[in-house]
Amino acid sequence: MPGQIKGALFSALVMLVLAVPILGIQITTEGSSVRLVGELQYAFIAAGLVFVFKLLEHPLSKLLGMTHAVNLLPSADRMATYRPAILTVLIIFAFIWPFTASRGAVDVATLALIYVMLGLGLNIVVGFAGLLDLGYVAFYAVGAYSYALLTEYFGLSFWVSLPIGAGLAALFGFVLGFPVLRLRGDYLAIVTLGFGEIIRLLLNNWDELTGGPDGIGNIPKPTLFGLEFTRTAKTDGNIPFHEYFGLEYSGTYRVIFLYLLALLLVLFTLFVINRLIRMPVGRAWEALREDEIASRSLGLNPTNIKLSAFTLGASFGGMAGCFFAARQGFINPESFTFIESAIVLAIVVLGGMGSQIGVILAALALTVLPELARQFEEYRMLVFGLVMVLMMIWRPQGLLPSKRPRMELPT
Amino acid sequence: MSENGLQFVQQIINGLTLGSIYALIAIGYTMVYGIIGMINFAHGEIYMISAYVGLIVITGLSMMGIEYMPIVLIITLTMAMLITSAYGWSVERVAYRPLRGSPRLVPLISAIGMSIFLQNYVQLAQGARNIALPPLISGGWRFGDAAGFQVYLSYMQVMIAVATTAAMVGLTLFIGRSRLGRACRACSEDRGMANLLGIDTDRVIALTFLIGAALAAIAGVLVGLYYGVVNPFMGFIAGLKAFTAAVLGGIGSVPGAMLGGIVLGLTESFTSAYLSTEYKDVVSFGLLVLILLFRPTGLLGKPDVEKV
Numbered sequence: 001m002p003g004q005i006k007g008a009l010f011s012a013l014v015m016l017v018l019a020v021p022i023l024g025i026q027i028t029t030e031g032s033s034v035r036l037v038g039e040l041q042y043a044f045i046a047a048g049l050v051f052v053f054k055l056l057e058h059p060l061s062k063l064l065g066m067t068h069a070v071n072l073l074p075s076a077d078r079m080a081t082y083r084p085a086i087l088t089v090l091i092i093f094a095f096i097w098p099f100t101a102s103r104g105a106v107d108v109a110t111l112a113l114i115y116v117m118l119g120l121g122l123n124i125v126v127g128f129a130g131l132l133d134l135g136y137v138a139f140y141a142v143g144a145y146s147y148a149l150l151t152e153y154f155g156l157s158f159w160v161s162l163p164i165g166a167g168l169a170a171l172f173g174f175v176l177g178f179p180v181l182r183l184r185g186d187y188l189a190i191v192t193l194g195f196g197e198i199i200r201l202l203l204n205n206w207d208e209l210t211g212g213p214d215g216i217g218n219i220p221k222p223t224l225f226g227l228e229f230t231r232t233a234k235t236d237g238n239i240p241f242h243e244y245f246g247l248e249y250s251g252t253y254r255v256i257f258l259y260l261l262a263l264l265l266v267l268f269t270l271f272v273i274n275r276l277i278r279m280p281v282g283r284a285w286e287a288l289r290e291d292e293i294a295s296r297s298l299g300l301n302p303t304n305i306k307l308s309a310f311t312l313g314a315s316f317g318g319m320a321g322c323f324f325a326a327r328q329g330f331i332n333p334e335s336f337t338f339i340e341s342a343i344v345l346a347i348v349v350l351g352g353m354g355s356q357i358g359v360i361l362a363a364l365a366l367t368v369l370p371e372l373a374r375q376f377e378e379y380r381m382l383v384f385g386l387v388m389v390l391m392m393i394w395r396p397q398g399l400l401p402s403k404r405p406r407m408e409l410p411t
Numbered sequence: 412m413s414e415n416g417l418q419f420v421q422q423i424i425n426g427l428t429l430g431s432i433y434a435l436i437a438i439g440y441t442m443v444y445g446i447i448g449m450i451n452f453a454h455g456e457i458y459m460i461s462a463y464v465g466l467i468v469i470t471g472l473s474m475m476g477i478e479y480m481p482i483v484l485i486i487t488l489t490m491a492m493l494i495t496s497a498y499g500w501s502v503e504r505v506a507y508r509p510l511r512g513s514p515r516l517v518p519l520i521s522a523i524g525m526s527i528f529l530q531n532y533v534q535l536a537q538g539a540r541n542i543a544l545p546p547l548i549s550g551g552w553r554f555g556d557a558a559g560f561q562v563y564l565s566y567m568q569v570m571i572a573v574a575t576t577a578a579m580v581g582l583t584l585f586i587g588r589s590r591l592g593r594a595c596r597a598c599s600e601d602r603g604m605a606n607l608l609g610i611d612t613d614r615v616i617a618l619t620f621l622i623g624a625a626l627a628a629i630a631g632v633l634v635g636l637y638y639g640v641v642n643p644f645m646g647f648i649a650g651l652k653a654f655t656a657a658v659l660g661g662i663g664s665v666p667g668a669m670l671g672g673i674v675l676g677l678t679e680s681f682t683s684a685y686l687s688t689e690y691k692d693v694v695s696f697g698l699l700v701l702i703l704l705f706r707p708t709g710l711l712g713k714p715d716v717e718k719v
Contacts, residue, residue, distance in 0.1 A: 017497045021464050023536045025471075034470050034545065042536075132516050134523070179704045186450050186519055190654060191703055194696035197651070205689040338647065342527055349520055382531040388524025393509045396517045 008054035015050040019043035094263055098256045106252075106259045110327060112367040113262035114320050119347040119359040120269050121316030126345065127354035128277060129309035130289030131181070132189040135196025136344055139169040139314040141203060141336035143321025148216040148331055149209070158222035162322050169318020170311045177310035181303055196341055203333040215332025221254060222261060222326050258327055265323060269316055270356065276312070285309050286354070339381065346388055352398020361400065414560045421562045422684045423677065428568045428637070430676020431575035435630035436653035437660070437668035438582065439499075439623025445599040445663035446619050449515070452522035453502050455650015456529035457624050461495040461631030462641040463537060466544055473545070480547060488574075491628040499624025500617055502529075508613070526647075534643040541640045548636065571633050578629055579669055582622070586665065591618060599663065648692065652679075655699040661712020670710060 024043030025036050098106045118140060125133045146165035150156040156164070180191045203210045210216065247253075276282045284305045287295040296302055325331050347366055351358030370380050391398070436458050443451045468487045477483060506525045510518045551565030586592040597605040598615045606612045634649075635641050652675060660671025678698060683691045702709065 014497060014501060017494060018501060021467050021494055022460065022533060025467050027463075027467060027470060027537060027542055029542065034466075034542070036467060036470050036474060130516070132519060180700070183703055183707065186515060187658075187703055187707065189519060190450065190651075190658075191700050193651065194655075194699050198693050198696050201690070201693050205693075339527075342523060345520070345523070378535060379531075381527055382535060385524045385526070385528030385531060389506045389521045389528065392513075392517050392521035392524065393506075396510075396513060 004055060004058065008051050011054045012047040012051035016043060016047040019046040091267070095260065098259045103252050103255050106255050108368060108371050110255070110259045110262050112364050113259070113266050114324055114327070115344065115347060115363040115367050116266050116360050117262075117269055117320040117323070118317060118344045119351065119363040120266070120273060120356065121313045121320065122344050123313075123348050123351075123354065123356065123359050124273060124276075124285070124309050124316070125313035126348050127352075127359070128282065128285040128289065129306055130285075130353075131306060131309065132186070133192045133310070133313070134189045134338070134341055134345065135192035135194070135199075136313070136317055137336045137338070137341040138192075138196040138199040139173060139317030140321040140324070140340070141199055141333070142169040142172050142314075143318030144325035144331050144335070145203065145210060145216075145321075146318070147322040147325045148219050151220055152216060158220070158322070158326050162319060165322035166315040166319040169321065170315035172318075173311045173314025174307065177307045177314075181306040181310060193338065193341075196336075196338060200333050200336050203336070211332070213332060213334075215330060215334075217330045219325050219329050219331070221329065222258070224257060262323060262327075265319060269319070273356065281305065281308055343384065346384055349388060349391060350399060352401040355398060355400050358398050358400035362398075417555045417560050417562050418684070420554075421560075422680045424562070424564055424568060425684075426677035426680035427673065428571050428676070429680055430656075430673035431571050432630045432634055432637075432649075432672070433653050433656040433675050434669045434672025435575055435578060435626045436649060437656040437672045438626050438665060440654050440657040441660070441662055441665060441668040442595075442599075442619045442623055444657070445665075446595070446602065446616055447507075447511075447518075449507070449518045450522065450654065451502075451507075451620075451623070452519065452650070453506070453525040453529055454623065454627060455646035455648075455653070456526050456533075457495060457499050457502070457646070458627040458631045458634075458649055458653075459641070459643060459646030460498055460529065460533060461491045461624075461628035462635040462645065463533060463631075464491045464494045464628070465632035465635050466542060466641055469544070469547065483547060484570075488629060488632055491632045492625040495628035495631070496621045496624045498529075499620040499627075503617055503620040508616075526650075530643055530646065537643065539643060541642045544635050544639045544641065546636070546639060567633075567637050571637060574629055574633060578626055582626070582665065585622075591615070595619060652695055655695055655702075658699060659702055659709055661709030664709070664711045667709055667711035674710075 020040065020043045023046060024038065024040040026039055028035050028037050098109070101109075118136070121139075122133065122136045125131050125136070143165040146168045147158065147161040150161045150164060151158075176192075176195055180188060180195075183191060204213055206212070277285070284295070284300050285308075287298075287300065288302055288305050292302055295305075324335075328335075343366065347362045348359055350366070351360070351362030366384075370377065436454065439454045439457070440451060443449065443454070465487050468490045469483060472478070472483050472486060477486075502525055506521045507518050510521055548567045548570055549565075551563055551568070553561045553563055555561040586595055594605070594610045594615050595618065597608070597610055598612055602612055605615075634645075653672070656671035656675045657668045658671070659674055660667025660669065675695060675698070679691050679695055682694045686694070
């Protein structure tokens, strides 16, 4: 015990050294003069917290070790019997829910669904194929800008642009992936990060095409078989949605329509991915993630398999980007920074790499929780970073790790 | 000399200044990679923190009335190196040490989390805006004809060159001659074997984080003084560039990191002078992609064969 106290004291002392200059002293500028303001209490609070945590660390980790054994969910086999029923109920609920909820809530849910789409797309790359992609936001940006530019220059509608945007993002993924996928994991991470930055810088500086930092505005909203959700029709000879059905005009229809559209896109994504992972290519992704050398010696071509994962992941990113542009009506490069990639990665990591249910829940949690706790908005990214570190230490497999049948040799 | 020639000389001076900074940060990446084979993603933030510490110490000293330049510089550099090394050490202790022996991606994700955490921590504690630094060393020499283009070499640029050279010589001597330096080399050669031979590898790893952070601290303080502004986001791009420099020189090789830093600094300064300032980052990252594709081992690195 005295050893533990000594260790805790040492940690607290280190914390004090760390916290006093940054947390304890604030730089303030008044006109041209710079002054320091001491707020040492914060540094001492931080040191005190570290001391207490260090003292409790041992018993705490024992406690956490115990919860590892407790299974939060019923076992996979029992779930399997009820799965179709549960899923059907959930999907029906997801379709009916917006008609009873407030407009703001539906809007937040739509945003959450965009992140679900992104999370599922990145999950193919990171979760199934085990390739760390830190520039996923580039494909999201390609999708968003494809729709914005196609509609601005060629007047193409959302429904035509959606497959084109996804296709273009896939093309970008293919072109980028072709040379870089030979690289080892962490090099790949840095190259994709560099690529993401390059795309953002290009969007920011290519003023003639992309409008530079000002972005592109007035992007039309999607239509329902040509019916617009505006008060009056924008194109001649067209009838808005509410007039066609003889309803009173209300902005809520548009919000609900966008939500349902996002939901359909998510279901489409889920369906495609679920088919894919049961196909040979999906099996190959996982085999490659587990052991590249072994799969190579079994005759799999690593480059092609990685490329297929990368391209497919990119196309879903592009699809989400198209929808994002349509929902926002305005896009600029600010929406496609590295932080966005990090959030999507956090969703995949938090949910459990390769686990689709986990990714969906994590995406919902990470978009809805910050909305509920708006007064803590500024701490959002701080907590994000911390959660990523802690998850890697305590549960690197994620909150709901994917379960698959496995056999182990008896020891 | 013609005007073009003078312009060229000016770009070389600017490039070497920038390159020295990149080299100092790149050493932190390369040493850590050489020993534990992970990209310390939070290294850029360590550099950013050192710029803040430097700013705070300088302001504190000037509030106490100490303004004699050499003393201020020495105290600032020492304090920044001490506190920043403490950050480097703690990051390793908290975010990487518990993950020894896990799959490659796990510590990398933890490092990204740490980077996001540190950036937001400084942003919350010190505000997200740019903070201007009072110039500590001003003035410089001018060459060339008085009427036309003049080459400008500021005292600050000389200072950066001197400090970088001193740090590099010190590091080279330390790694080449001292006992701990030998332990470092042994660990980067074969960590398991070094451990069997009685080297405390955990201590050596902690030491590399300390050294990397201390060098980043020098870079951070000098950059703060050179450009005169600091903000919480300066670490991300600088870290990425320094990583590019480390890869360019051959990751794992300390002389490679120095060379890579200089090459990248020159590339960047020539790009902004002769092509376009907006696209200088695009060129640097493009360079990173190209090197990784055509010569993944870098200029001075050794090939690394993955075995079962």
